[in-house]
Amino acid sequence: MAMEKFGASERFACHVLGQNRSALRKKKTPMSFDEAQLRADLRAVASKHPTWGWRKARWHLLATERWNDTVLNSKRIRRLWREEGLVCKPKRRKKRRTGPDAGEQKRLTAEYPMHVLSFDFQSDVTSCGRHIRFFNVIDEYTRTALAIIPRRSFKAADVVAVLEDIIAETGIQPTFVRCDNGPEFTADALVDWCNTVGVSTAFIDPGSPWQNGFIESFNAQFRREQLSGEIMDTMVEAKYLADEWKDIYNHERPHGSLDGLTPSRFWDEWVRENQLAIA
Known part of the structure; x- marks a missing residue:
């Protein structure tokens, strides 16, 4: 825009704006259909379950017929989740108990359903x-x-x-x-x-x-x-x-x-x- 308006050269315009010349020539890769669909599904999960984070959303999508045969990388889901502004409020960290009874309690552990x-x-x-x-x-x-x-x-x-x-x-x-x-x-x-x-x-x-x-x-x-x-x-x-x-x-x-x-x-x-x- 600066080059067209003021007739400046590419080198001078990029120098003034503090922008790399390669960024001016690089074209943005169009979003694929799968990427758009994945973003839409993530937004749908976040809308239905607003307290879920990206991990539960990823597990939920992997269990669906559309995505169960697709490799949904954890880093990719986390990136898209944040780019879509779906980061939920972090849980408040609980204080560690102190005192004589604060140790781990020995208790019965379930070993099978209905145990x-x-x-x-x-x-x-x-x-x-x-x-x-x-x-x-x-x-x-x-x-x-x-x-x-x-x-x-x-x-x-x-x-x-x-x-x-x-x-x-x-x-x-x-x-x-x-x-x-x-x-x-x-x-x-x-x-x-x-x-x-x-x-x-x-x-x-x-x-x-x-x-x-x-x-x-x-x-x-x-x-x-x-x-x-x-x-x-x-x-x-x-x-x-x-x-x-x-x-x-x-x-x-x-x-x-x-x-x-x-x-x-x-x-x-x-x-x-x-x-x-x-x-």
């Missing part, structure tokens, strides 16, 4: 300010969300009913259940049920939620990815939001500790690889 179930309550409020509780149950080995049940209040009998529904749905009885020492979990109704069906309990130490890290992490993700961005007016809406996120979590959301697989796919692959052992 150890973890459950806990999570509180929220509806738009009118009324209290609501979610009863969340996960399988520690596959990270599968087995139940997210919203109610105004829970009794031990309600907890038992949810666990019985999980057994009926999966056809598998858990070996252990891990939970805190809340009144609903230490009541006779739940303890008697565990003794009757042969399920062992693994209570964490009082005031030690980090010993039940799987369910605590699940609760945090449920809060961050669903509850924080929604307003619930009724219990019907609360149930809809819980069921919606449960389906996304189990069937769409890639999990880092499962090598980028969704919990449902990880469980299916485990069953396929261990069919002879199960039989």
Whole structure:
């Protein structure tokens, strides 16, 4: 533009503007169709799941029919993710616990699906300010969300009913259940049920939620990815939001500790690889 307007030479114009002469001659490579499609798909994933980062977006695309046979390099996805302005807010780093009980706790480790179930309550409020509780149950080995049940209040009998529904749905009885020492979990109704069906309990130490890290992490993700961005007016809406996120979590959301697989796919692959052992 400076050359055309002032009649300056290329050398002089580039010197004044501080621009390399090779940059003036280099033509921008047109974007390929695959590149444009990949950018569009990344924007679509970010729009649907605003709390996801580029890693989960990459795993999600690799699981789709369009991209499952394509090499999606991590550095490429990260570059496109940033160029599209899709960088999400980084998580706040948690402070390391200090004190005599801050060491690593020796605990039971799940070795197969339905070996150890973890459950806990999570509180929220509806738009009118009324209290609501979610009863969340996960399988520690596959990270599968087995139940997210919203109610105004829970009794031990309600907890038992949810666990019985999980057994009926999966056809598998858990070996252990891990939970805190809340009144609903230490009541006779739940303890008697565990003794009757042969399920062992693994209570964490009082005031030690980090010993039940799987369910605590699940609760945090449920809060961050669903509850924080929604307003619930009724219990019907609360149930809809819980069921919606449960389906996304189990069937769409890639999990880092499962090598980028969704919990449902990880469980299916485990069953396929261990069919002879199960039989």
